[in-house]
Amino acid sequence: MTEVDLEPVIGLEIHVQLRTATKMFCGCALGFGEPPNTRTCPVCLGLPGALPVANAEAIHYGLMIGMALESTLASVSTFHRKNYFYPDLPKGYQISQFDLPLCSGGRLGEVNIHRVHLEEDAAKLNHAGASGRIEGADSSIVDFNRGGTPLAEIVTEPELRSAEQAGEWLRLLRTTLRTLGVSDVNMEEGSLRCDANISLRPVGSEQLGTKTELKNMNSFRFIERGIRAEVERQRALIEAGESVTQETLHFDPKSESITSLRSKEEAHDYRYFPEPDLPPIVITEAMLERAKAALPELPQAREQRYIEHLSLSPESARLFAWRAELAEYFDSVCASAESLKPQIAANWVTELQGRLGDQEAEDSKVSPAALSQLASLVEASTITQGSAKQILDELVANGGEPSEIVAAQGLEAVGGADELAPIVAAALEANPELTARLREGDMKPIGVIIGEVMKETRGRADGKEVTALVREQLGLS
Numbered sequence: 001m002t003e004v005d006l007e008p009v010i011g012l013e014i015h016v017q018l019r020t021a022t023k024m025f026c027g028c029a030l031g032f033g034e035p036p037n038t039r040t041c042p043v044c045l046g047l048p049g050a051l052p053v054a055n056a057e058a059i060h061y062g063l064m065i066g067m068a069l070e071s072t073l074a075s076v077s078t079f080h081r082k083n084y085f086y087p088d089l090p091k092g093y094q095i096s097q098f099d100l101p102l103c104s105g106g107r108l109g110e111v112n113i114h115r116v117h118l119e120e121d122a123a124k125l126n127h128a129g130a131s132g133r134i135e136g137a138d139s140s141i142v143d144f145n146r147g148g149t150p151l152a153e154i155v156t157e158p159e160l161r162s163a164e165q166a167g168e169w170l171r172l173l174r175t176t177l178r179t180l181g182v183s184d185v186n187m188e189e190g191s192l193r194c195d196a197n198i199s200l201r202p203v204g205s206e207q208l209g210t211k212t213e214l215k216n217m218n219s220f221r222f223i224e225r226g227i228r229a230e231v232e233r234q235r236a237l238i239e240a241g242e243s244v245t246q247e248t249l250h251f252d253p254k255s256e257s258i259t260s261l262r263s264k265e266e267a268h269d270y271r272y273f274p275e276p277d278l279p280p281i282v283i284t285e286a287m288l289e290r291a292k293a294a295l296p297e298l299p300q301a302r303e304q305r306y307i308e309h310l311s312l313s314p315e316s317a318r319l320f321a322w323r324a325e326l327a328e329y330f331d332s333v334c335a336s337a338e339s340l341k342p343q344i345a346a347n348w349v350t351e352l353q354g355r356l357g358d359q360e361a362e363d364s365k366v367s368p369a370a371l372s373q374l375a376s377l378v379e380a381s382t383i384t385q386g387s388a389k390q391i392l393d394e395l396v397a398n399g400g401e402p403s404e405i406v407a408a409q410g411l412e413a414v415g416g417a418d419e420l421a422p423i424v425a426a427a428l429e430a431n432p433e434l435t436a437r438l439r440e441g442d443m444k445p446i447g448v449i450i451g452e453v454m455k456e457t458r459g460r461a462d463g464k465e466v467t468a469l470v471r472e473q474l475g476l477s
Contacts, residue, residue: 006200006238008231009208010166011114011158014173015151016183017121017191018061023148024120025052025095025278032189036143044120044148046091051277054079058150059102059281061182062118063291065152066103068176068298069113075283077102079118079275087142088123095120096153098272102281109172109300112157123147146190152182158197158208163227167220168322170194175299175324187218194218196227199244200234209234210244214251215261221358226251226258233258302327310334310342319350326353329361332368337376348375351389355396365399366392374402386459387411414457423461424469427452439474446470 022029026043042050066073080098096119106113123144154173160166174185174192185192194217199209214230217223229251234244248261297305303321306312312320320327326349333345348371353361374395378388383406391405406412414420427449428435434445446467453466470476 005202006235007203008161008227009158009199009201009211010160010162010227011197012154012156012160012166012170013195013197014154014156014170015121015193015195016065016154016177016185018058018150018152019181019183020055020057020061020150022055024055024058024118024150026050026148028148030149031145034145036141036145039145040147044090045144052095052275054278054281055150058118058152060287060291060294061150061180062102062116062152063283063287064180064182064294065154065177066106066116067291067295068180069103069106069108069116069154071103071106071113071116073283073288074100074102074104074281076100077281077283079278079281080272081275082119083271083273084269086122087140088125088147090123090144090147094122095275095278100280102283108176109169111159111169114155114157116152116154119151119153121146121149121151158199163224163231166196166227167224170220170223172299172322175322178324179296179298181294181296187220190218192218194223196223196230198227198230198234200231200238209238210246212244212246213248214258215248217251222251222253225253225256229256229258299324306342312343312346316343316346316350320346325360325362329368333372333375336369336372340372340375340379344375344379345372348392352392352396355392364396366395367399370395370400370402377402377406381413382406383411384413384460386454387413390459411458411460414460420453420457420461420465420469421473423453423456424449424466425473427456428470428473435474438470438476441476 020030023039023044026041028039028041028044031039043052063073065071077097078100079095081093082096082098083093085092097117101115101117103113103116106116123142124146125140125142127140156169160169174187177183177185177192183191187193196214196217197211198214199211201207201209212230212234214226217226230249237244245260250259250261251257252259299321303317306317306321307314310317320330330346330349333349334340334342337345349361352364352366352371356364371392374388374391377383378385383391387406388402391402391411394400394405395402414423428438430452431445431448434448437445438449449470450461450466453461
């Protein structure tokens with residue numbers, strides 16, 4: 001079987017820590033970076049006789065997520081005990097949802113949602129040895145601060161076909177969740193974590209292959225690299241005539257290696273049964289109205305607004321709508337100069353972002369007002385496009401005001417027939433063969449003449465004006 005005969009099938013399971021004041025089933029305050037085991041109580045530690053109470057705000061946030069994802073919201077939803085034994089799970093089970101989740105179905109972008117359910121987070125294991133996070137031999141200690149943190153788990157249908165598509169969709173999801181205000185979705189702190197279920201199958205087949213699961217990836221690049229590595233690992237196994245084992249895997253971004261954690265569990269392995277200490281959640285009309293009233297403008301609606309009201313290209317509209325920080329920066333650039341056309345502002349924001357790599361525009365040294373001023377100087381023909389890009393490089397490196405850089409470096413555009421005409425004439429005279437071809441109507445050499453003029457003016461001449469002067473001096477129509 002050749003490489004092109006196989007296609008990846010990818011489904012995602014995203015765990016989102018909800019931005020509530022307290023944990024899912026107790027009154028312990030949430031916190032990141034607090035001293036270990038200082039945010040605990042008998043309930044989240046699972047001590048005998050302690051009874052859980054569901055967090056109403058977490059349920060509210062779950063309903064908001066379901067509405068944003070166009071899910072079907074349950075009229076009655078229940079919690080179950082998901083039984084498994086692991087050092088970070090003090091009760092020996094996790095309170096989660098099984099057959100009656102809060103939200104079913106839905107869609108975001110081009111991907112269908114399978115379900116959204118609520119649960120509590122596990123505690124956190126800190127490992128000694130290679131990680132260096134704690135002293136001592138190869139061993140682990142448990143910090144129970146995170147245990148019981150409210151989670152919304154969003155499960156997609158297995159419809160993604162590449163690592164890049166998965167990364168792009170996750171960026172849209174993160175922007176949606178951040179816009180909703182239900183989570184800070186800080187991947188570095190673990191507020192947004194992603195598991196990927198990956199399998200390969202022959203192109204055109206409807207039957208799914210044996211899947212593996214990559215666990216707890218917490219950056220977009222990490223996720224894309226991990227999926228890419230697992231796809232290639234499975235492809236190599238299948239092409240060698242070997243079978244893929246269903247298991248849970250870990251991807252090490254430093255070594256690019258994939259290691260097995262455990263065999264992949266099925267639902268029956270967890271021995272789900274209804275949580276006897278929590279009554280069913282009955283979703284009232286008042287709860288639905290509150291969630292609906294709290295919904296802001298979501299990324300897909302923003303994308304449509306950018307196209308319909310600002311006349312942005314579909315590409316620009318999607319870029320800004322799917323990246324909340326970049327959209328806010330773009331809006332600020334537009335607000336800094338009302339006369340600036342939105343698409344021109346969009347082009348310069350894109351130009352800037354292309355220079356920043358992983359850094360966000362809002363975190364750069366280029367303020368929205370400075371970028372707006374730069375774009376306005378180009379539109380007013382005060383500077384050329386070439387000079388503007390040179391100035392943008394200076395702004396990225398050192399910040400500042402474009403007008404001050406223009407004045408300090410003498411970058412004002414050379415314009416007007418009186419100033420440009422003699423320079424154009426000298427360029428034509430210095431290239432008699434090219435000038436003869438131009439007189440005969442062959443305009444291919446015009447680029448060389450423009451280049452000569454640009455060199456003489458240090459890139460401060462307008463190419464269109466130079467072309468017009470060449471035609472005028474050679475008597476071309």
